[in-house]
Amino acid sequence: MEYFVQQLANGLTLGSIYGLIAIGYTMVYGIIGMINFAHGDIFMLGAFAALIVFLILTSFFAGIPVALALLVMLIIAMLMTSLWNWTIERVAYRPLRGSFRLAPLITAIGMSIVLSNFIQVTQGPRNKPIPALVTDVYHFGDITISLKQIIIIALTAVLLTIFWYVVNKTPLGRAQRATEQDRKMAALLGVDVDRTISITFIMGAALAAVAGTMYLMYYGVATFNDGFIPGVKAFTAAVLGGIGSLPGAVLGGLLIGLIESLWSAYFTIAYKDVATFALLAFVLIFKPTGILGRPEVEKV
Amino acid sequence: MSLGTNSMSNDTILKVEHLSMRFGGLMAINDFSFEAKRGEITALIGPNGAGKTTVFNCITGFYKPTMGMITLTQRDGEHYLLERLRDFEITKLARVSRTFQNIRLFSGLTVLENLLVAQHNALMKASGYTILGLLGLPAYRKASAAAIDKAKYWLDKANLTERADDPAGDLPYGAQRRLEIARAMCTGPELLCLDEPAAGLNPRESAALNTLLHSIRDEGVSILLIEHDMSVVMEISDHVVVLEYGQKISDGTPDHVKNDPKVIAAYLGVEDDEVEEIEEQLDEGTI
């Protein structure tokens, strides 16, 4: 039982990170209907920004409180990825809006290749380890829960609440939903569609940066190709939860995190990714719109 | 190719019995029955949202009806229960083909290719399910030439021969409508279902459409059509069925339906108790 709860906590932590990345996928897909394949690499850029800021901070202010360091890392990583995602949308996706549907998918895959190779070229191909930032652990009976796990889960919960509020209750969210429904009509009714889409990309990127920073804090290491696997899993999470749905993305992320940690704990770690992907295929085949997605009616 | 229509015109080609279709809580079609006679043009009319297209989708297999029986009787007496067939089998086996309210052409294929795709099943058989065709056997080459001849025949009927090698998406609207009908005819149907064929056509295109439909009927093919435009319906159909809120409110010759107070009420949108009033006015000849 303790073992199970322990794995549950691990799974929730991992799932929160997937969920944070998945929100970016789901928002972008919802609003312009494209798979932003480069989003996983935006997450990786976030982790690297946090890493570099951490190195600079510790060399200038050796005794900086960890909480402050984390906050600075988080903010700069968010600014960084936001700027990147904004630029990418402007340069690579916007010219293709309304064109052939496969074109933006190919540019996104190209962008993903560019970003990971850019970091490989500029920062080197090796693993980048940093010392552990948060080391506190709490014991509840036989269960050990670390502070970093609590931080990650709590932060995800808070961010999801804020985002849910923004999308459902603010004029910005209304503009986003209108653009999602019918871009032309939204533009005719005075919604600045370009700006709305840009903001969506920025919001997704900011969350990816949070996920990247948390990932760095949790595992203490970053590599140039860290974007791919978490990216694919986060996309899986978004689809699993029902693409376009915010709570769905987080739910999908948590599910995947749980499956991964429970599968590794009780079966074999070797096939944990196979389990995730098989689950994705299963869900899509039997419920193609995901868990919380709106059913799509075939129009004849 | 022309078959005598008179000798056959009395038997039923399509019989719809107690058809019901429910979407969640909405009863789109409620216990709807009608018959279409062979060699006739039967029109299904009704106000917006009456459920005409839903009936069509049930007949052509795009929806599975909640209840009811749809029987198609072919010329040789073969019966098919359409609600039990899959959508493509309804065209392939039962020989019912259809067009769509929002034209669905293969816009990137040429006009001729559109008509060849429609002859898929015949050509598949002739090509020995591709294998013999890959070897370049003469049987397939012959079938292929025959398919082009059939396409030419319908291109001519639809007045599209000039545009045969142009992409279908490049045609003007009226020509696209005619092409869609020609394409449906290339599947060799016994019953042709047309979903608002005259919608959006200008008077000249409308006239061309009427000619095409008449020539199709003269070939012995029965037509079931949904139409909004009453003038078109009255001009070309032999038999009219009126649908409102998923239920049949009238059924008969165009003249009969035209004077049916329930139909007038449905189209003018009056309350039930006003129907009697209109009936009276009709008798007095004030409408």
Added chain:
Amino acid sequence: MTQPSALENSGLMMQAVKEAVFAGAVAFGLFILYVGIETYQDINNALVWRTRWGLLFSFVAIAAFGRFVVVGFIKPHLDKRKRAKAKAGIPEVTDHKGFFHRHFLKIALVLLLLYPPLSVMLAGTQGSLKYVDNFGIQILIYVMLAWGLNIVVGLAGLLDLGYVAFYAVGAYSYALLSEHFGLSFWVLLPMAGILAAFWGIILGFPVLRLRGDYLAIVTLAFGEIIRLVLINWTVVTKGTFGVSGIPKASFFGIWSFDVGAPNNFTKAFGLSMSSAYYKIFLFYLILALCMLTAYVTIKLRRMPIGRAWEALREDEIACRSLGINTVTTKLTAFAIGAMIGGFAGAFFATRQGFVSPESFVFLESAVILAIVVLGGMGSLTGIAIAAIVMVGGTELLREMEFLKHVFGPDFTPELYRMLLFGLAMIVVMVFKPRGFVGSREPTAYLKERKAVSGSFTKEGHG
């Protein structure tokens, strides 16, 4: 209005400067951390950092200057040309194509046939290895894979992001069956194709109902599952170590290319020992396989099944209304595409003599898909051109030793291979979203064969 006035011109320059400053600022923001700062491990293996302001400055300068040139000169020039074109009306497409244009395919084929002897003549027996193997064979493998995927994506409009799985099935089929049963390449080549087709159907069946991006992501998942199974099922596949010692293909059993064999090709002809002959043989083998693929594709397009694929791409519902069984139509597309991938996989295994899961990562699927889309979906010529440009271009980088003289001895051009590949993908898509060849050839015609412009064809929703 033929010449922009001076006032307009200065306004344009002002705008160009403004935009250049903005672009510079954005570039500064983008690159300050990743380019301006370098992280590396010191002798104690601790991560430390140092600045690279010079490099950062060049990035910013390039961005600003590039933007200045684009806004100030290139854009006005393009606008002017567009206006001139609009004034002149749509230019008639000339039917009188040049000799080269009309006989393009024949010329290309002759060049390909002459390619190995030419490279032997120009670079010597040993020197030809690089040209025949690294360029010739490498590019032709991608041509074949892309042509195979073209049937699924380009013709049938089913977006498949896991195509590399079938390549892997073909490669491992050959590697394992030859290892365990000692069967020859010529027996196993068709078997690899059939096994891959079988897997195409198995994986195709559950995803038939899926559309668009859902289909894409499930095919990606299947591709990953196959790769993960190859990694983890170590008893059979030897995991990440891969299968090595895969036998070479023989010249239809008549001559062998194994050094020790009595019927060795070089011995039989009294040639000097060199692996170049084997590579040349492989070159012609893959060329023949490519030609077979092209022949089958061209033939199938003119058959009912091929037309049904294209119709499926254009409108699935209309297909069903015409009595076409979309399930079998989709499955045949999957199966034939997979079979071609399987053939290519078997060839790959015999060429490398070694297979490991490393060769079948998602990136490969992405590269193949990119080649199909960049070439222009459905167009065999366009796809072949895209393969030559993208694969050949990045292979060329390996050869650019002279760049070391420019950027210093530490410069390894290979590192930039995928970076440039990705950039090329983006640039081509932004400027030519329909790919190099955007039009499609009709499969039948009454009077004249007119190419269908890309603006009419659809990309499918599957």
